[in-house]
Amino acid sequence: MTDIPIPEIVAELRSARRDWRLAQGRSLEPRGRDLPSREVLRALLADLHGLLFPMRLGPPELRQDAEDFYVGSALDQVLHTLAGQVRLELRHTARHAHLSPRETDARGDHIVRQFAWSLPATRRLLDTDVLAAYHGDPAAHSVDEVLLCYPGVHAIINHRLAHTLHGLGATLLARLIAELSHGATGIDIHPGASIGGSFFIDHGTxxxxxxxxxxxxxxxxxxxxxxxxxxxxxxxxxxxxxxxxxxxxxxxxxxxxxxxxxxxxxxxxxxxxxxxxxxxxxxxxxxxxxxxxxxxxxxxxxxxxxxxxxxxxxxxxxx
Missing domain, CATH: 2.160.10.10 (Hexapeptide repeat proteins)
Known part of the structure; x- marks a missing residue:
């Protein structure tokens, strides 16, 4: 493979990136990545599933008498990570909205705080979805089976979280979560969609x-x-x-x-x-x-x- 002209290909790719950025009116000044990360959000979703349903979707070694400790620790880590991703989205948006860093950080803190307070209500709403799946499918033997196995249930967990973020203004993060869920479950729900309780998607693909x-x-x-x-x-x-x-x-x-x-x-x-x-x-x-x-x-x-x-x-x- 020594005959492949790597430096020339790199130069052409650099030229393509430059042409795109100029066409989009973007700065050519060097800077770090300024958009949220799919990889970070994938891990964040797993942690959110765990803290919402610790004894079913949390760590395999977790005991019930340690639930609160685990949930508190996981929640602290989730909110810290989420704050970083929200700031990346808002700072990217701020370049077009002419907001100051202080304004974007304050807005980001508000989004994360509101999201945190929404989690208990989200858990209660998801309980209605889990029960709807159990009662709606004669093949379901338990609510635990539904929660562990059903792609429709995992899709609605992700949607409830994404919908909250969408409503709070973190629309890019919400869309990324929706697309990660789409890839994992085959179910495509836009985070803007409004869905009532006891919702059940059977099979789902x-x-x-x-x-x-x-x-x-x-x-x-x-x-x-x-x-x-x-x-x-x-x-x-x-x-x-x-x-x-x-x-x-x-x-x-x-x-x-x-x-x-x-x-x-x-x-x-x-x-x-x-x-x-x-x-x-x-x-x-x-x-x-x-x-x-x-x-x-x-x-x-x-x-x-x-x-x-x-x-x-x-x-x-x-x-």
Whole structure:
């Protein structure tokens, strides 16, 4: 491999980095890394799981009479590490927002303090999710099995933590946590999505929940479900408009079966059931049952009511 021109490749890579930084209006002055670290956040998540559920997700040698000591020690380390990562994000953002280092550090301290105080409520909310998974799956033999084994439970733990950070303004950290969770579980939940208690994702692989989705209480969804956007409006300059409400509203006690797709700012009413592989782009009334016409064996509503990529195969069916 001695014939590979390493110095020339290094020089070309340096030139590519320089061109990118100039195009983005960034400084060429040498400095250290100024963005949060995926590796640090991965370890941070493991510690957060442990201090939230010490006897199940904490150290294997932990005894119950030492729980408080472990939780206190882990929490101190987590908050110290989190503070460093929050400051990195805020200082990076401050270059564009023209905030002083003193202002960014004060804001970072506030975020970490609020996050710390949110953890007891997060634990209580997660308890409802664990119970929902246990009661919602006949294959589950115990809540311990659910907590140790189910990817949907680990995804919602990560989401609850990321959602808190997102709401406090640490949006990049929240997105990094969401993507680490996505890689580990196959479940893609944007940290901006609002999800009520007793939420259960069964199996989970391929689930996508968009940024502005709002999910109520006691909702259950299965693998390959998408709660996505239908269209992406542009501004006067032809750029995508950011942050607009564009994902579904899922009311309480809804069940969405495998492969279903719900797109746009539509409402799925309380107690409705969306069958497998159904494509929904219009509001669904409370208590409705939507299935594929071929599986229902009855008359289907017109395809224009619940459009799909293949109207001849997938239709909305009233109860």
């Amino acid at each position: 391929g689930v996508v929940i968009g940024e502005t989705a709002v999910i109520g209480e006691r909702v259950r969804i299965y693998q390959a479900v998408t709660l996505g956007a239908k269209r992406f409006p542009l501004d006067a300059a032809g750029q995508l408009k950011k942050g607009l409400p564009r994902h579904p509203l899922i009311e309480d006690d809804v069940v969405i079966y495998a492969g279903a797709t719900v797109l746009g700012r539509v409402t799925v009413g309380q107690g409705a059931t969306i069958g497998g592989n159904v494509w929904v782009t219009h509001d669904v009334p409370p208590g409705a049952h939507l299935t594929q016409a071929s599986a229902q064996g009855g008359a289907a509503e017109p395809a224009s009511v619940f459009p799909s990529p293949s109207p001849s195969l997938i239709h909305g069916v009233s109860p």
